[in-house]
Each structure stands twice: as C-alpha cells, then as structure tokens.
Amino acid sequence: MPSHDPDMGVPGSQNLAPLARLAPVMNREAQARPAVRVTADHVFAALTSAGVEIRDQKQVLATTANAAYCALGVTGESIAVAVCEYSSPAVAKAGLAMLDSRYRKLVPDAVRRINGTTLITVANASSHKDVRDKVLGVFMSL
Secondary structure, eight states: OOOOOGGGOSTTOSOOGGGGGHHHHHHHHHHTOOOOSSOHHHHHHHHHHTTOOEEEEEEEOGGGGTOSEEEEEEETTOOEEEEEEOSSHHHHHHHHHHHHHHHTTTSTTOEEEEETTEEEEEESOTTOHHHHHHHHHHHHHO
C-alpha cells in the first residue's frame, strides 16, 4: 500500500488544510516574477488578438515546472495552454527537459517550445492541430 504524507490528510478526505499552504507560495511566485521579454500575460493577449479564444486564464503553481511563474489558459476547443517564465534560457531548457521526462506518459500529446526564457506547453490538441500550430506560431513570433 502506498504511503502518504500524514499532514496531507487521507486521499479523498475533506481535509483541505494543506491547500492553505499553496496561497503563500503562489503569492511569492507572482511577486518574484523574473524580468522576461515574453511574459505569460503577453502570450495570452497575443493569442486573443490572433483569434484564439482563451478561457479560464489563471496563475498555476510554478514549482511543478521548476519555473518562477506559470499561468494556464484553456482554448474554446479545450486545449490547455501553459506558459511558464524562467530566470534564464538555461533554466528554461532544464525545465523543458524535466517536463518532458516527468510528464511524457501522463500527457503524451503535449508539445513544448521555448522563446527566450519563456516556455509554452500545448496539450490536448491532437484533434485540433490547426489551433495547436497557431498557438505555437503566435508564441514563437513574440
């Protein structure tokens, strides 16, 4: 039987106390965003300007991508678009390698690209390759 962190509560429990620890982490990430040329906000604004409908855009936990800051949006076709900001191109490349190795089996159709110090992941787009390619094209043009 797999073990779990007792502070996290029993899986499926109503113990939401561990979630309270996320808010300070996400606040720190939002306050300490690196100075990057292509911000997540810029990416989502450019996608919207290019006619890609983005719904539910929000900040997500960046530590899962070894990033400084990440945001996620979903297109009208239910394609997930995650944009992460890194402190340097080398750190972004390391983040890309980690994401590819750790999540390849979980999200096999994910496509990732780096533009400077910013990384985009487009997932759930195998049946909407035209939208995926448009998202990636817009991102790489910034």
